[in-house]
Amino acid sequence: MAGFGARAPEPVDIAMVPHPCVTVLVDLGEGGGLAYHARGRSERGSIVVGLLPGEFRVAGRGEGEYLQLRLEPVAAAAVFGASTELGGTMAPLEDLWGRDARRAEDGLRAATSWDERFAIAAELLGQRLDARSPVDPEVAHTWRRTSTSRGRVRVEDLAGEVGWSRKRLWSRFRSQLGITPKRAARLVRFDHAAHLLAAGHTPASAATESGYADQSHLNREARTFTGLTPSAVAAAPWLAIDDIAWPASSARPPA
Structure with a gap:
């Protein structure tokens, strides 16, 4: 809060x-x-x-x-x-x-x-x-793994971890969280890149550290998620104060 x-x-x-x-x-x-x-x-x-x-x-x-x-x-x-x-x-x-x-x-x-x-x-x-009843434990596990891996985990691997088929995981995850596992991974990875940009990293550096194929890939994701360029994302007022308003959420790796 x-x-x-x-x-x-x-x-x-x-x-x-x-x-x-x-x-x-x-x-x-x-x-x-x-x-x-x-x-x-x-x-x-x-x-x-x-x-x-x-x-x-x-x-x-x-x-x-x-x-x-x-x-x-x-x-x-x-x-x-x-x-x-x-x-x-x-x-x-x-x-x-x-x-x-x-x-x-x-x-x-x-x-x-x-x-x-x-x-x-x-x-x-x-x-x-x-x-209220929580979501399926398998869905909760998939979200946690997506978050802690910063979006760099394959849906097939997550399905194997919870013992579900890829199709079942996709369906249950989307119905309960309103987003597909793949889209969730893209969002988590972009969030990490955005915080690196706000912390002063160049677009090329942020792209590399976040696992994008190249800077052009990050450029496309920035346009998809925000309609902005990476430079504009870095200067976004709410993102610039994120580590102050939400000290538990930062671009630094978890301990």
């Missing part, structure tokens, strides 16, 4: 670089500030952004406060139910949580500190995690 304030007397138009998590943005104002745009659709207020929303932008002006949550797809499937409908889309939080969304917003707005807001959000998520 991260909390941030928007103070934009001048209009802003910021690209959000895709991250291998489902993103929840809770508007702690009254929904009149920033607007979110993806695939020809616009929303205001509190939203849920599924994996791979395409070119996702935040635009508008004004002041406000927002709570941002990142949920790994396995957790998001439990919090929001089967997440096929979240694959590549964004939706108002109210569409997924109904009246609970409004009650959650009211409780978060009434809190007097970010620590209190984080505690409230953690309790809400915990209640939903406890109330």
Whole structure:
């Protein structure tokens, strides 16, 4: 979780670089500030952004406060139910949580500190995690392996690890997480490359360290996932502060 304030007397138009998590943005104002745009659709207020929303932008002006949550797809499937409908889309939080969304917003707005807001959000998520069945253990294992390998593992190998056929793994993974195993691997690998770019690596270096065939391959993936060049990805405001807002998520190898 991260909390941030928007103070934009001048209009802003910021690209959000895709991250291998489902993103929840809770508007702690009254929904009149920033607007979110993806695939020809616009929303205001509190939203849920599924994996791979395409070119996702935040635009508008004004002041406000927002709570941002990142949920790994396995957790998001439990919090929001089967997440096929979240694959590549964004939706108002109210569409997924109904009246609970409004009650959650009211409780978060009434809190007097970010620590209190984080505690409230953690309790809400915990209640939903406890109330729903998790995804198949085989699907959860496949996601963890994809994440820890930074997308550099073959689907055939993952199917062998869990004792499923490639076809069954593909089907179950997509129905429960809203993305295919191969697409998930591409997203995780691109996320690693994007953080290397933000950390100052050249596109050629980031491509090599992330396992791309060459820089042109990284260029194509950057266009596919963000509509931006690698240089523009490196300078994206939200990505540039990622290690500050999310210190557990970085381009550094895990210990």
